[in-house]
Amino acid sequence: MRRRTKSAPGPLPQRDGVDPVRVRLPVDGSWPTVAAYLAHRLPQAAAGRLAEMLRDGEIIGADGPVEPGTPFVPGTSVWFHRDLEPEVPVPFAIEVVHRDEHLVVVDKPHFLATTPRGRHVAQTALARLRRDLDLPALSPAHRLDRLTAGLVMFVARPEVRGAYQTLFRDRLVRKEYEAVARFDEALELPRTVRSRIVKERGVIAAREEEGEANSESRIELLAARGGLGRYRLLPLTGRTHQLRLHMSALGIPILGDPVYPQVLPEPAPDDFRAPLQLLAASLEFTDPLTGREVRLRSRRTLAAWSDPRGWAAGG
Structure with missing residues (x-):
């Protein structure tokens, strides 16, 4: 899953030195659940992958893991780690x-x-x-x-x-x-x-x-x-x-x-x-x-x- 929103610290720790992605839920939103909003906001993500992340507790809100039925609360935030494409290692030391x-x-x-x-x-x-x-x-x-x-x-x-x-x-x-x-x-x-x-x-x-x-x-x-x-x-x-x-x-x-x-x-x-x-x-x-x-x-x-x-x- 890809996401362009700026990363920010949150309930999730870094993974391999990379911050989790933070997604702010809009204050004027009317989606019934967080999952419904994420499906709307991230159309490039496969529906199966989003369901898998929700099932496995990979999407975190301020109160803990987001579940498929977690209600949409305007102005709150959720965090997750995006799926990264394989990268060629740069073979030089810092x-x-x-x-x-x-x-x-x-x-x-x-x-x-x-x-x-x-x-x-x-x-x-x-x-x-x-x-x-x-x-x-x-x-x-x-x-x-x-x-x-x-x-x-x-x-x-x-x-x-x-x-x-x-x-x-x-x-x-x-x-x-x-x-x-x-x-x-x-x-x-x-x-x-x-x-x-x-x-x-x-x-x-x-x-x-x-x-x-x-x-x-x-x-x-x-x-x-x-x-x-x-x-x-x-x-x-x-x-x-x-x-x-x-x-x-x-x-x-x-x-x-x-x-x-x-x-x-x-x-x-x-x-x-x-x-x-x-x-x-x-x-x-x-x-x-x-x-x-x-x-x-x-x-x-x-x-x-x-x-x-x-x-x-x-x-």
Whole structure:
């Protein structure tokens, strides 16, 4: 059974690091039973599966398991675990680079989503860390694209989540990325790129359009060899795909990018040969609770730079 309603803690514990789904019953509803409403609300679920979940006590309300005859009470909630499609395991480790009572900062590998979304649910950094570290309340302070590797911050305690998420909202975290792309000796660097980026829901690629700029990136060349450049990227804003789009707009799309400058056919789920050559290399911030200056750096490298022959063979 699939459900898009946002997950929330409730009477059911997590399963494999994944929260149960919460469904709120509408306040103006007139269904005779909870089961009748769920059959209406989740038409994609097989009737037999819904009946099985009710019979086995897999759907829970505030007062306990929901039965086939449990009456509909407007404004209440029920919880259940959705049936997950099989996921291909991402065969790379997550390295913890910092952990204290408030924070967990990890070095995320390529291909691993930060949080559950779409078909990536159990195979996400959040679910894996909740299981491996036994931290069921762990939540993200920000997100990193599935295809991008590097540093991601998680908050261990719900009561302090807002303090760390505010750091990113107010742009109080200095983020540095590294990328490998074609070297263009005619391109003048360093430079600051500003543009208006629009990302439509359900559309893979973001786009630039005329209008007031809402994104800003600093692009610097660190080194060049063999027709490739190693770049330092400093995002001053946080638009979706901002760095990837800005690099592509400069005529030097990041190696391994399946979206920019054009959307390519999606590889097989178990094809990990050509990772996007983009790395969230460092995070610097003042801890809002302790006042301590925190500077963290990824231990990962980009294969197209550290092993270009291997990259060429793999990609």
